[in-house]
Amino acid sequence: MRNKRKGTNKGLIWFLCGLLIATFVLSACSSGDSDVASESPSPKKSESDDKKGANADKSGSPKEVNLDGVKLSYWVPFGGTSRQEIQDFSQNLAYMEKEKQTGVKVEWIHPPEGQESETFAIMIASDELPDLIETAEKYKGGIDRAIQDGIYMNINELCEQYAPNYMKIINSDPELKKEVYSDTGNLMGFSMVCSDLPGDDWTITRENPWCGPFIRGDWLKELNLEIPETIDDWTEALTQMKEKYHPEVVMAIEKAGIQNSTGVFVTAFGIAPEFYVKDNKVLWGPAQPEFRDYLQLMHDWYKEGLIDSDFPTRDGKETESQYMRGELAAKMQDGTALPLKTESEGIQFVGAPYPKRSDSSDDIHWTYRNNLDRGYWTVVTRDCKNPEAAVKWMDWGYTVEGANIMNFGPKGQTYDEKNDLGMPQYFEEFAPPNWDIKSEVFRRHNGPYLKSDYRSNPRRSIERLEKFRVVWEEQQKNHDDWHLPPVTLTAEEGAESATILSDANTYRDEMLVKFITGTEPLSKFDTYQSTIRGFGIDRACELYETALKRYNER
Numbered sequence: 106m107r108n109k110r111k112g113t114n115k116g117l118i119w120f121l122c123g124l125l126i127a128t129f130v131l132s133a134c135s136s137g138d139s140d141v142a143s144e145s146p147s148p149k150k151s152e153s154d155d156k157k158g159a160n161a162d163k164s165g166s167p168k169e170v171n172l173d174g175v176k177l178s179y180w181v182p183f184g185g186t187s188r189q190e191i192q193d194f195s196q197n198l199a200y201m202e203k204e205k206q207t208g209v210k211v212e213w214i215h216p217p218e219g220q221e222s223e224t225f226a227i228m229i230a231s232d233e234l235p236d237l238i239e240t241a242e243k244y245k246g247g248i249d250r251a252i253q254d255g256i257y258m259n260i261n262e263l264c265e266q267y268a269p270n271y272m273k274i275i276n277s278d279p280e281l282k283k284e285v286y287s288d289t290g291n292l293m294g295f296s297m298v299c300s301d302l303p304g305d306d307w308t309i310t311r312e313n314p315w316c317g318p319f320i321r322g323d324w325l326k327e328l329n330l331e332i333p334e335t336i337d338d339w340t341e342a343l344t345q346m347k348e349k350y351h352p353e354v355v356m357a358i359e360k361a362g363i364q365n366s367t368g369v370f371v372t373a374f375g376i377a378p379e380f381y382v383k384d385n386k387v388l389w390g391p392a393q394p395e396f397r398d399y400l401q402l403m404h405d406w407y408k409e410g411l412i413d414s415d416f417p418t419r420d421g422k423e424t425e426s427q428y429m430r431g432e433l434a435a436k437m438q439d440g441t442a443l444p445l446k447t448e449s450e451g452i453q454f455v456g457a458p459y460p461k462r463s464d465s466s467d468d469i470h471w472t473y474r475n476n477l478d479r480g481y482w483t484v485v486t487r488d489c490k491n492p493e494a495a496v497k498w499m500d501w502g503y504t505v506e507g508a509n510i511m512n513f514g515p516k517g518q519t520y521d522e523k524n525d526l527g528m529p530q531y532f533e534e535f536a537p538p539n540w541d542i543k544s545e546v547f548r549r550h551n552g553p554y555l556k557s558d559y560r561s562n563p564r565r566s567i568e569r570l571e572k573f574r575v576v577w578e579e580q581q582k583n584h585d586d587w588h589l590p591p592v593t594l595t596a597e598e599g600a601e602s603a604t605i606l607s608d609a610n611t612y613r614d615e616m617l618v619k620f621i622t623g624t625e626p627l628s629k630f631d632t633y634q635s636t637i638r639g640f641g642i643d644r645a646c647e648l649y650e651t652a653l654k655r656y657n658e659r
Contacts, residue, residue: 170267173208175494178235180228181483181552184218187545198547202515203507209498229256234486236495239553241294241484246596248294248482249287257484258492261292267493268500270507274298274555278309284478284591288655294484295499295553298477300508303526303559307505312475312558313578318369319444320435322455324350332457336373336402339435339460343411346434353432354413357424362403362416362617363391364438367473373462374398377471380649381587387650391613392637397630403621417618428452441570442541456573458580470587472580478591483553502554511554512561514547527560537563592652602648605641612636 183194193213194200204210214235216224225243228234234256244251251257264272275282275292287293299312324346325332333339347355358364363371368378368390376390376399390396406412413419427433428443431452444454459469483499485492501507513520513529520529531540535547540563544550548561559565565574594602616633619625 170493170497172494172498175209175491175498176212177209177237177489177491177495177498178212178214179237179239180214180216180225180235181237181239182218182221183213183215183545185545186542188218190543190546197545197549198514198518199510199549202510202518203501206506207498207501209494234488236486236489236491237483237499238486239481239483241482242480246599247287247593248484249289249291249593250596251484252291255487257294257486258489259291260294260485260492260496261290263485263492263496264292264500267496268295268503270503271295271500274309274503278477281309281477283656283659284476286659287593288595288652288659294482295502296483297479297481297551297553297556298503299475299479300555300557301559302557303528305527307508307555307557309477309555311477312479312556313574314473314475314581315558315574316367316438316440316473317459317573317577318435318437318457319439319454320457321346321433321453323453324434325455332455333460334458335461335463336370337463340406340411343406343435344409347410350434352434353427354424354434355411356406356435356437357413357419357427357433358403358416358437360417360419361614362621363399367438368471369437369459370402371396371399372469372471373460373466375462375470377587380589380646381471382589382653383470383587387589387646387653389609389642389646391609391617392634392642394634397627400617400620400630401627404623404627407621408623412621417622441564441567441574445564445567445570456570456576458576469580470585472577472585474581474585474588476591479551479556481552499553502552508555508557511549511552512557519547523560524566526566527557528563528566529561531563589649589653590656592649592656594648594652598648598652602645605645608640609637609642609645612640 179194181194191197193215195211195213200211212235216228221240222243225238225240228238229244238257241248241251241257244256246254248257252259260268275285281298285293285296298309300307301310301312302308320333320342322332325342328342328345328349330342330345331338333342343355346352363378365378371378371390374395376388376393376395378390380387380389382388403412407414424433424436425443428436428447429450429452431447431450436454441456444456447454459472461469485495489495502511509516513531514535516529519535520531522530524530533539535543565571612633616625620627620630620633
């Protein structure tokens, strides 16, 4: 049966490639149909009910599953610099070691980089699915809907029987348990769960924030200025840097004029960049009156030449080039990777806390936060012929031994020793700067397993970089009470919300640029607000509020 599957999956790959080409040809002849993933798959009789718990031991004792000789097919996106060195995960050192230890041979199926969504939709619509799919949340309507449609398998009982390590982790934290089960009680698959602790303790804990505002530290020092903490501090620092150093761009901002994922500067005005919870009500920041104050600040800074005059059209590679040439004074949001690269050029950036509106204010209630569950959902599909083995094979990534290998690569091949903080001392081939390039060659950087970014990421050992993550973490502890947890909308709610947000976000992005550049006066803000409400943003807030109630009742 497995040999037959191998041949079938090779055929599936060729089928997908051919169909993908055909899709692109057809798409060139049509318009307004870019979201191929939104196509509903042809209904197919679900095998999930038949298989659900089919091998569960009614006595409650785990059954033994012999993995030796088992073959699985696994669809997972793979790209970046590592793909220049290996063709697929069969050449990844961690997965090679996993094959040795489990005896399971995996046929890896990687979609073309940049075409993941289109290829995913084609795969879902095909007659036969691989055994495992990563990034399963791409399914329209979400994972819960896919289970209802019989595309993904319900693995609740299978995990109880064959994934004891994953279930132990889930049951160790009530908040994580809420995050990994749907409103209907379905376990949504295997996800990346974090343990961000030093040493050898694998207790789960939320990874601290890894991005925030950055500003030239060497220039601050030369100007005898402290790291800015308030809006006035930022205005003063950016102004002095502009006047003394004349950089091409003083501060880079996002094309839409707002940083959706982190909300830097927006949160100083007592709102959030997107949905948030205040007094048990769900609100949308860009529709609130305080959003006008954010726009006024951005407009004033644009007028004074303190933010990028070409921000609506600026390419990310241009900004990186400015970074490396020292022609950038600050960036609204970034992680620690690029500032680290500039140090080799003698350019020093430092992280700054989310700015407050003033010294006396305590306005920040929303900051970027990592959930305990970090996604990369991997599911067992309806066509998996050996779901018990698939679940047991996935469970290996949540054992201490499996987590060590997935995080650091095989001991003896990538490192021999760890320091007191549990950080491996990588061999030169895998140490920085090669670590960034080869990360997916010898380990998984992100994926469905128990992850420790703190111990595996060499940048976390650089105190001057890590301390800013700690600053953001400490700030978050005191200013994160408005965060909306990862709620799940029903398919109907999702469709209605998507329609509203499509119109609202498009209009918001268009008007933000106009307000910031001054082509539309801020006296028109009331009209902007009423237009947003006309799209139904209050209804979208109601939908999320309903989903929040269900989430809290899980």
